[in-house]
Structures are given as structure tokens and as C-alpha cells.
Amino acid sequence: MDIWFHPSKEIDLLLRDVAASLGFDPSFDPQVRPADPRFGDFQANGVLPYAKGRSENPRNAANLLLGAINSSPKFDASLIETSVAGPGFINFKLTDKFLLAWLGKYKGESELKEASSAFYNGRKVIIDYPSPNTAKQMHVGHLRPMVIGEAVKRLLKFCGADIKCDNHIGDWGTNFGILIHGIKTGGYVLDENNENSLEDLERMYKAGSKLAKESRADADAARAELVKLQNGDPENVALWNKINSVSSAAFDRMYKTMGLTIDMTFGESYYRDKVDRIYRELEETGIARKDQGALVVFIDEHERFKTQPFIIRKSDGASNYASTDLATLLYRVENFAAEEIIYVTDGRQQDHFQQLFLTAQKWFGAKGYKLPKLRHVWFGTILGPDGKAIKTKSGEPIRLKSLIDESVARAREIVEQKSPETPAQEADKIARTVGVAALRYADLVQNRTSDYVFSWDKLLAFEGNTAPYLLYAVARMHSIFRKSGFDADADADIDVAAQSGRFETERERTLARKLVALPALFELTLSELRPHYLCIYLYELAGIFSAFYNADKVIVDDAATRARRLMLCARTFRVMETGLRLLGIEPLEKM
Structure with missing residues (x-):
């Protein structure tokens, strides 16, 4: 066996x-x-x-x-x-024989990854995140799709999926008429290197929207600029490209900060010339029909959607999210052979995706297309102390960059308090890692479909199920290995000696069982795409390891006991590091 x-x-x-x-x-x-x-x-x-x-x-x-x-x-x-x-x-x-043999066989990240690859076995997956709108700053609401999407992608890739992230940005719409009008009349120069460009564009859009409501002339001028853009006017197309280029530069800086691995970016504009096929095929198959001038789909067998229309084309002939999302789905199947598509968005879009999936099921069935598995990974809202969506004192959304900067600054203060002797450069690195990780983990540890109250005290605490606690646990393991002179990767003789014995204490056995439970944890997390299961596992593993290490001395005279306990330390260390990286958190050697 x-x-x-x-x-x-x-x-x-x-x-x-x-x-x-x-x-x-x-x-x-x-x-x-x-x-x-x-x-x-x-x-x-x-x-x-x-x-x-x-x-x-x-x-x-x-x-x-x-x-x-x-x-x-x-x-x-x-x-x-x-x-x-x-x-x-x-x-x-x-038995102890099985547990020790398992620890010997699946000893590192590469062995765990190879064994875990059987879960997906090369299945082609497209995951759609974080998909922000261009010409707008990222705010706190963008944190959730970024960290949840990245964690899901990393886990699926580790478990054998041939997965790509498609950043389906919102880069087309009526707002560009107002922006182009504002740029032309205000003489604004777009600069990718200007970190305030998106803030300037947002301010310009708000001012332009206000003018358009107050002045017929400004409204007509903005509408005229939009029509020129839609008709391919070279000057307006160039400005539109520049707006998107400036937006992408700002987004890329944020993606780098948050450790996102974006594989491709096909915005809504990419599908403008692909929606006519959608209209034609949905009408030909009788799935869509005209209603009050719009092209709509009713799902007769669904209690709500039999009367709640899924609008494919608006009454003025314009496309919308439904039409471009259907075109995107078909493109991903025909060009990337997607067998599974995952959409990461907030819970307010549940109806949209239910209607999208039901429409796609009917359409693909009628045309004989192979329908991929479609999954909507939706999430709740980040709340303030008042139980409402978190905002600034003035009622504006909190900018994500400001949130990250504050988290890093708070982490820096904690580093200075706990380790004032740490050199400034090293303290900055620790603070940067802990600050970003704390924000990420505080979000991931929540059941994604729940709302949660944001708390600085909780997310930066070194006690409880937090990123600082887990990062410290791994740093402590590094310290154990440094003091003992043990190399967790190179000491093969330790593994051989460890597997020949039996566990002496129930704490050893409990730790081994928790490590062997990792594949079942992966299966559960994959089935629901809820990263908080992995967070809970890592927290429990860290606690079990702490109980073992505090009670069972590792560096003892008996060679077999020392080898077995060092192997338990090494395996726990590898699983903890692997788990944190799957969540998008890079472990630290020192804290």
C-alpha cells in the first residue's frame, strides 16, 4: 500500500x-x-x-x-x-507508522504541490478579478476582490489548475465623454508618472458631471465628445487610450504593492465588436426577445427572473454589462478553451451573475457549445464602527493607498515599540510586510460572504488569528532552526531516522495529524472557494505547534527523538510558509 x-x-x-x-x-x-x-x-x-x-x-x-x-x-x-x-x-x-511515513514523503512545498496537483489535474481555468474601472482611484472596496481573487488563484494553481487571471477592467462608457470634454477645455496633460493623475481625473469628472447637470451646453458638448469617441475620432481615441494608460500605470503600482499576479487585461472595450454575434444568436435561438425596444431574456423556470428581465441590449441600441459579459464568456471558451470561469465581485451583483449563468446555459445548449463550469465568488462589505460601509469622515470612500500607508505606518510604530534596536532599513521592511499582510489577512480570515467591521486594533494584534501572529510564529521557527543549526531542507538523515520510531507524546501525534489533514483542508477550500478555511487551519496549526514545542523539548540526547521532533518542526514550518504564500503573504525570517 x-x-x-x-x-x-x-x-x-x-x-x-x-x-x-x-x-x-x-x-x-x-x-x-x-x-x-x-x-x-x-x-x-x-x-x-x-x-x-x-x-x-x-x-x-x-x-x-x-x-x-x-x-x-x-x-x-x-x-x-x-x-x-x-x-x-x-x-x-x-498509525504512527503511516503518519511518520507521510511526513517523510510529503516533506516540502514541491512535494505538496505535486501531490495536490491531482485536485485540478491541468484543468483550464480563467479567474476574473480585480477588474476596477479606469479613471477612478482604487478605494477600500477594491481590497476584497484583490485579496480574495489572488488567494483563490494561487490555491487553484498550487492544486494543479492551468489558471489565468483576466483583469476585465471597465474602460468604456458615457463617463469618457465628460472626461474628454474636461481635458480639452481645461488643458489638462495626462502623465503616467504622476501618482495623482487618477485623483485629478476623478475631480475633473465630478466637476464635469456637475456642469453637465447645470448647463445644457456642457451636457451637449460632453455628449458630442462621446459620440466622436464611439465613431473613432483619432484625437478622442488617443485621449481615451491615454486615460486608460494612466489608469493602468496607477493600477500596476497597486497590484505590485498587493502582490497580484495579473496574466492578461481585456477590458469591456475589447468586446465592442463582438456583441452583434451575441444579439444574433440569442434571437435566432429564441432565448432573447424585444421588449419595449430593448433585447431581453426572461428565465421562465425561475421564480423571479421570469418577470425580471436580463437586458442584453438597451432600447437605444447600446450594449451593456450583460452583452459584454456574454461576449467575454464565449471568447474565453473559444480562445482559451476555458473549462471553468470564476468571477470575483461583491454580493450586490448576485442577480446579474445568476441571470448570466442561466442565459449562458440556455444559449450554449441551443448552439451545441461546451459550457464551462461557472462560479461566482461573491463577498460582503467592509463596515465601519457604525455598522455601515466604511467611509472617511466626509462621507467619501477611503482610498486604498491611504489605507495601506496607514497600516504600514502603524506597523512601523509597533516594530519600534517591540524591537527598538532593529536597524531602520530592516524595520521598514518588516513594517511594510506586516502592514500589507495585516490588511490582507484581516479580510481573508472572514467568511467571504459575510460583512465585517474593520478594526485597526484587531488586524495588527500579535495575539489571535491575525497576520502578525502567524508571521511571528514562522519567524520563531526560523529562530529555532538558527539556534539548533538545523537545515529544514538539507538534513535528509534526520528524515530517515525520524521515520523509524514512534511518537512518544500525544502532542507529537496531534501535530502530525494536523499536518496530514492539509489535503482535506485543500479539498474543502476548493469546493467552496473560501480562503478563510485555510486561515483557520494555519492558526490552529500554529497553536498546536506552540503547545508541542513548549512541552516537548526538541534538542535532546536521544537521536531518534531529536530527529522525529526536528522533522515535525520542519514540516510545520514548510506548511506554514506554503499556506501564507497561498494567501499572498510572504513570510519573514525575523520580526
Whole structure:
């Protein structure tokens, strides 16, 4: 029997295999779940409902399955102990031999990544984030799609997905008429190197919008500039390109700060010449129809959407989000062979994406196109102390750059308080890492579909489930290795010696079990695309390691004990570092 990377999954497959050989119905579900540690690591609960549904004795059925398992060449009783409990539960307990062998086999990030690649096995995935609108500054609301999208992308890539991030920016719309009119009349010069360009453009747009409401002449002038842009006027197209170029330069600076890995950027404007096909095919298949001058889709089998239209083309003939999103979906399938597409947006767009997915399902089905798996990873709102969306005192959205700068400054103060002897350059690096990581982790640790209240005290705390706590835990492990002279990567002899023994304490065994639970954690996180599961796992792992290290001395005279405990330290260290990087956080060697 091989040392399984994902024991609960393999136990499930083995149970299904032996059940089929015994003549069980193909509908049999073993229902393998984590068990009470007193009885084992996993428990199969599916025998009870299966047997009762057929008026059979569940305990007899469980014993029959267990006998077949123990006779299987795929199973080794020296690695996993089994028993039947109660009315028919089957318990599985990983032995010390299995746990130590697992730690020896999956010893580093490369081994974990190779084994985890089986989850997606090269599946082609497009993930759509952070997708800001050009000519606007990023605000606190952009934090969530950036950090959630990046964490999801990194996890899927680690687990074998052939994944690309498409930054579907909003670079087309009526606002450009006002902006171009303002640039021309105000003589404003766009400069990519000017870090205040987006602030200037926002101010210009607000002033222009106010003028357009107050003055018919200004409104007509802005509308005329928009029409010229839409008709391809060279001067206006050049200004539009410059606005987007300035925006992209500002965005890129923010992406670098936040460690985003953008693979391609196809804005809404890219699909302007691709929407006519969408209109034609939806009408030809009878999915869309004209209603009050607009082209719309009603989903008759949906309670709300049978009367709530999905507007594909507006009554004035203009395209909108629905038409460009459908064109984008088709483009990703035809040009990137996407098998799965993930959209990361706030929860207010749930209706839009439900209608988009249902429309795509009908359309692709009618045309015989292969529909990819479509997933909407939506998130809640960041709240202020008053329970409302967080804003400045003047009621404006908090700029993301200002938020990051303040977080770094606060982290710098903490570094000075805790380690005043730290050289300035090193303190700046620590503060930068901790400040950005604290913002990122405070968001990721939340269940993404929940709103949460922003708190400086909580996110920068060195106690509790925070980035500073986890970064400090990893830095402490670095310190342990430095003091012991142990190389977590190079000491192969330690691994060999460690695997030949048994655990002496329950703390050792508990830590090993937590490490072996990593694949199940990946499976859970992938199933729901909720990074907070990984955050909780890392926090629990750090706590279990701390309890082990504080109670079980690592550097002892007995060679086997020292080797085993050093291996536990090394594996915990690697999993912690790997987990933090999957969340977009780069660990520190010193704090």
C-alpha cells in the first residue's frame, strides 16, 4: 500500500471499490468524515442509512465491508487500524507508522504541490478579478476582490489548475465623454508618472458631471465628445487610450504593492465588436426577445427572473454589462478553451451573475457549445464602527493607498515599540510586510460572504488569528532552526531516522495529524472557494505547534527523538510558509 496523500479520499474510494465487489448498490455513499480522535481519524457513517433503507443489519454490513477492506491488496493494516463501532460505524485510525511515513514523503512545498496537483489535474481555468474601472482611484472596496481573487488563484494553481487571471477592467462608457470634454477645455496633460493623475481625473469628472447637470451646453458638448469617441475620432481615441494608460500605470503600482499576479487585461472595450454575434444568436435561438425596444431574456423556470428581465441590449441600441459579459464568456471558451470561469465581485451583483449563468446555459445548449463550469465568488462589505460601509469622515470612500500607508505606518510604530534596536532599513521592511499582510489577512480570515467591521486594533494584534501572529510564529521557527543549526531542507538523515520510531507524546501525534489533514483542508477550500478555511487551519496549526514545542523539548540526547521532533518542526514550518504564500503573504525570517 502506498502512503496516501489524501487519506480520507482514498478510504472513500476503497470503500466504494469493495462495496461494488460485494454487490452493494452503486448509490452507496460511504460518508467518510473526520472522527472523534478517541476512536480514530476518520469514520464511515454511510453504512447505516444504506442498510436500513434495505432492511438489513447495518453492523453486519459494516463487518462485511471491513473484511473485504482488510483482504484488499490496496490496504495495509500496519498503516491504518480499522474497527466497527456502535450500530455500524467504521473507524479508521492512522498509525504512527503511516503518519511518520507521510511526513517523510510529503516533506516540502514541491512535494505538496505535486501531490495536490491531482485536485485540478491541468484543468483550464480563467479567474476574473480585480477588474476596477479606469479613471477612478482604487478605494477600500477594491481590497476584497484583490485579496480574495489572488488567494483563490494561487490555491487553484498550487492544486494543479492551468489558471489565468483576466483583469476585465471597465474602460468604456458615457463617463469618457465628460472626461474628454474636461481635458480639452481645461488643458489638462495626462502623465503616467504622476501618482495623482487618477485623483485629478476623478475631480475633473465630478466637476464635469456637475456642469453637465447645470448647463445644457456642457451636457451637449460632453455628449458630442462621446459620440466622436464611439465613431473613432483619432484625437478622442488617443485621449481615451491615454486615460486608460494612466489608469493602468496607477493600477500596476497597486497590484505590485498587493502582490497580484495579473496574466492578461481585456477590458469591456475589447468586446465592442463582438456583441452583434451575441444579439444574433440569442434571437435566432429564441432565448432573447424585444421588449419595449430593448433585447431581453426572461428565465421562465425561475421564480423571479421570469418577470425580471436580463437586458442584453438597451432600447437605444447600446450594449451593456450583460452583452459584454456574454461576449467575454464565449471568447474565453473559444480562445482559451476555458473549462471553468470564476468571477470575483461583491454580493450586490448576485442577480446579474445568476441571470448570466442561466442565459449562458440556455444559449450554449441551443448552439451545441461546451459550457464551462461557472462560479461566482461573491463577498460582503467592509463596515465601519457604525455598522455601515466604511467611509472617511466626509462621507467619501477611503482610498486604498491611504489605507495601506496607514497600516504600514502603524506597523512601523509597533516594530519600534517591540524591537527598538532593529536597524531602520530592516524595520521598514518588516513594517511594510506586516502592514500589507495585516490588511490582507484581516479580510481573508472572514467568511467571504459575510460583512465585517474593520478594526485597526484587531488586524495588527500579535495575539489571535491575525497576520502578525502567524508571521511571528514562522519567524520563531526560523529562530529555532538558527539556534539548533538545523537545515529544514538539507538534513535528509534526520528524515530517515525520524521515520523509524514512534511518537512518544500525544502532542507529537496531534501535530502530525494536523499536518496530514492539509489535503482535506485543500479539498474543502476548493469546493467552496473560501480562503478563510485555510486561515483557520494555519492558526490552529500554529497553536498546536506552540503547545508541542513548549512541552516537548526538541534538542535532546536521544537521536531518534531529536530527529522525529526536528522533522515535525520542519514540516510545520514548510506548511506554514506554503499556506501564507497561498494567501499572498510572504513570510519573514525575523520580526
